[in-house]
Each structure stands twice: as structure tokens, then as C-alpha cells.
Amino acid sequence: MPRLDGKTAVVTGANSGLGYEGTRAFAAKGATVVMACRSVERGEDAADKIRAEAGGGNGDSDSDGDLDVRECDLASLDSVTGFADGLADDYDAVDVLCNNAGVMAIPRSETEDGFETQFGVNHLGHFALTGRLFSLLRDAEGVDGEARIVTQSSGAHESGEMDFSDLNWEESYGKWKAYGRSKLANLLFAYEIQRRIDAANREGDAPIDIRSVACHPGYADTNLQLRTAAESGNPLMKVGMRLANAVLGQDAATGALPMLYAATADVDGGAYVEPGGLMNMRGHPTIGRSNDASYNSEDASRLWEYSTEAAGVEFPF
Template sequence: MTKKQRWTAELIPDQTGRTFVVTGATSGLGLATTRALARRGARVVLAVRDEEKGRAVAEGLAASGAAAGALDVRRLDLADLASVRDFAGRMREEHSHLDVLINNAGVMAPPRTLSPQGHELQFAVNHLGHFALTGLLLDLLAAGGGNGRDPRVVTVSSINHRQGSLRHDDLSGERGYTPMAFYNQSKFANAVFGYELHRRLAEARSPVRSVLAHPGYTATSLQTRDTRGLLRFLLGSVGNPLIAQAPERGALPQLYAATESGVASGEFIGPDGLGELRGAPTRVRLSGAAADPAAGRRLWELSERLAEVRFPVTAS
């Protein structure tokens, strides 16, 4: 992609007849993604923790004329694996196939909190819930591989994945918890998962593509709702006005990853500006640690055990 061909949401092809699931669709990147897809005729399932808020968002989009496609609101609490299973079961009842799953929702730097199953909240929401959701919906995505439907899983990571690693000896932070370090761990897990999923889908000759994306530095409620003290001030009050781009711009990499025909499985899409902080979507570098096959296998096996979900694809 050249500078003269900077990609915008106006270049999204017509999505009429395609069904997308977007997690965290009521604010920030998820809302911007939902709005852009619905404008292009897609049917969008808003997978949200707060159904009342989700319905208000859907009604607002419809009233503003921003939704040419259908908007369905369904409850999904990614922190709770039981909720993930309930949501997946409902999708199976309502849909014969799905076209694209966008693993977008996330939490950032809260005080140490455990999920209902006892996992550190950021690892539970940002990675483990999305891992389980993808596994439970993968056959519906594969069923959408006919008639040129081009099914995809888009997993939203972060620039911060390059600063992260997996603390296999203390995933829950019991022996020491730093909010941003565990956020980086969860975003690293997103990157490892997305690339390992690509490897396994390719080996299985699945029609589903696994694509990664990151939004650069985007002003969302993550920087203000879930952080505390000095970090909250620096990220929200100082960084957002000076550096951050709007959610409509930050959502472009995941929209590109979800809809652009030339995107290959395993690619990582992010902003093309300085430091990948902002700009138009382009292919960017995944860290070597995230692309390491041994790291992928280890996280996969751990995630299958913790989520009690097995994928219908295996690694050689």
C-alpha cells in the first residue's frame, strides 16, 4: 500500500449478506468498527457485556442512518467462560455460518482482579475468553467458506505485545502484580494466539484466515476507565489529547484486516505512521517472540486446558 493509496473506511467493499461478530461493540474501537461495517450493509452481532447499553447503541446507529445492515445485540461477558459458552450456543442456534469474528474487546490496567474461574482479569478477558470464543465458533466460520465468503478471525493485539511475555509461573499475579505488565502479557498472548491459529488453520487447509491487527495509540475509554492514579493521568489526560487518534481512525487496521481482499492469513495490520502510533493501515512486524512456534504451542496447550475448549485443528 503506497502513501498515495491510503486506505479509509470508505474503501470497505459492500458487505451485504455477510455476518460479523464484534466483541466490545458499544464503545471505542468496537463501536467504530460496528458503525463502519453496518454502513456497508453487514449484519453485525454486537457481543456485549451490557445488553441495555448495546441496545441503546444499536438504536442510535439505526436512528442516525448509520446502519444499512442489521444489528443484533447479544450478551457476552468474556471474563466468564460460562458466558462465552452460552453466547456460542446462541450463535449456533441462530446462524448456519458466520463470516468474520473480530476479537476486539479488552480491559487495560485495572487493579488485580480475578475472573469467575480464578484467572487474572486482563488475561481472562483479552486472551482466554477470545481463545474460547474462537474455538467454539470456528466450525461456523469454516461453514462460511463456500461461495466466496472468505471467513476470517481478526484478533486485536497492541504495540505493547512487543514488551510482553508470558509469566507461566505466575499467570494470575499472585506473587506480584503490575497492571501494565499484565496488560502487556495479555496483548502478547493475543499476538501469539493469532499467529498460532494461522499456523494451525493453514496446516488443516481451513478456509478461515487468522489476521492480527493493532490500533496504534487510540483515544478510548481503556485509558481512563480501567487505570488508576498517575498512569490514568498520563494516558488519559496528557497522552490522549496530544498523541492519540480518534477511534474511527484506530479501527481502520482491524477493518482492513476483516474486509480487504488482499490480506493474507498470518499478517499483522497496524498504522503506517511514526512508531505505528497513528496513520493508515499497513502490514507491520510481529515480534519474533510472538511468532515463535514453541511459544505458540505452549500457550495453545495452556489455553485449551484453562478454557476447556479444544479446536478442530491441530499442529503438526
């Protein structure tokens, strides 16, 4: 990773797992990291731990960037709006936005705004956040002259299927199918926003210097699996998840590498960064390809139109 002094990165879900490791790495390279967390208390605890590991950082040494913990609950569009408005008040630009936070395979529930939670948090919350931070991204110098939008997906996108007649799973619900759909939606969004940026740059006078990149971490040992087990209410599932994490999972720091690569390496807009090892579930980052459904431009456009209305966000193209 290059030095990131003077750069601002926003990371959702920054207090644990991949978000924590990404935050730690950005800060170690000198970036100011806005830690967008559902719980400010847990976010502050994570920030204190990063500062302690860095030797008392938070700007006190040449190698450590500032950490700014702020509340952002992706299950609440009002919270997303408040977070974005606060950033606009305090920051001139955002160089990197990592749409990282998520929930996985939980029993059906709804967000504050009435959307199925996995779809609402994993996709719609990040769609709204990206739209509301777009002007700050557009005003940034970026890592290499272009700001980055990095959207974290999952290999589970391959089991996802877009059903626009029941996006919120009101007719039927399968928690793993819903997770797969939300991760497919992440990719449809990541590629579609790049298409729209490219189209605007072909047609407009003022260039939009923003690059959208998708990624997935492989099988990383994080608390995402443990939360899935806890939500299931099945104690055997909790034991199974812990065992699977120990045997199959790579550590969270390695799992965060595709996100960091997507955010700072010389990759094309619309790229898909994934682990290059066994079954693309382990190892160091490489440029790969997601499944054919994720490149369906008709589905992407339809999802975009739905999301614009549902999230109440218009992108300034």
C-alpha cells in the same frame, strides 16, 4: 471496504471505542453485526445511536445492515458458551469474528473462573469464543471465500513476556506488564491458529477456509484509557490520560481501520496490520511485523495447550 450484504460479523466490545466504530462501518456496508457486549443495555444504546446516525437503519435502507445485540462477558466462560450456543441456534455461519474487547492496566482481580482478569478477558475469553464459533466460521463463505478471525493486539505486546510458571500473576503483579503479556498472548494465538489451519489443510481432505489476522490500533482516543485511570483511583492519572488522548490520540474511527482492513482487505493469514504513520501509532493501515517473541512457535504451542485446558475448548482440526 467491499459491500458485505449477506455477511455476518461478530464484534466483541461493540458498544464503545474501536468496537463501536467497527460495528458502524460493517453495518454501513450491509453486514449483519452481532454486537457481543458485556452490558446489553449499553449495547442497545450503541445500536440505537448507529441506527439514528444511519437515518433509521437496522435493515430499512439499502446501505445499512442489521444490528443484533447479545450478552457476552469475556470474564465468564459460561457467558461465552451461552453466547456461542445462541449464535449456533440462530445463524448458519459467521463470516468475520473480531476479537476486539479488552481491559488495560487495571489492579489485579480475577475472572469468574479464577484467572487474572487481563489475561482471562483479553486472551482466554477470546480463545474460548473463537473455539466455540469455529464451526460457524468454517461454514461461512467469508468476505472473499474465506472467513476471517481478527484479533486486536497492541503495541504494548513489546513489553510482554510469557512466564508459564505464573501466567495468572499469583506470585507478583504489575498491571502494565500483565497488559503487555495479554497482548503478546493475543498475537501468539493469532499466529498459532493460522499455523494449525495451514497444517490441517496440508494434511486433510476438506479445506478449512478461515484466515487469522492480527492487528493493533495505534494510540486511539477511546474510553479504554479512561477506564484504566478510573480503576487506578488516582485523579491525577485521569487528568493525564485525558490530556494524552487529546494531544497524542487519533480518533477511534481511525484507530478501527487496521481491524477493518484485516477483516476485509486481501491480506495473508498470519499478517499483522498496524497504523503506517508516526512510530506505527497513527495513520492508515499497513502490513507490519510484531516483535520476535510473538512469532515464537514453542511459546505459541505451549500457550495453546494451556488455553485449551483452561478454557475447556477443543478446536475441531
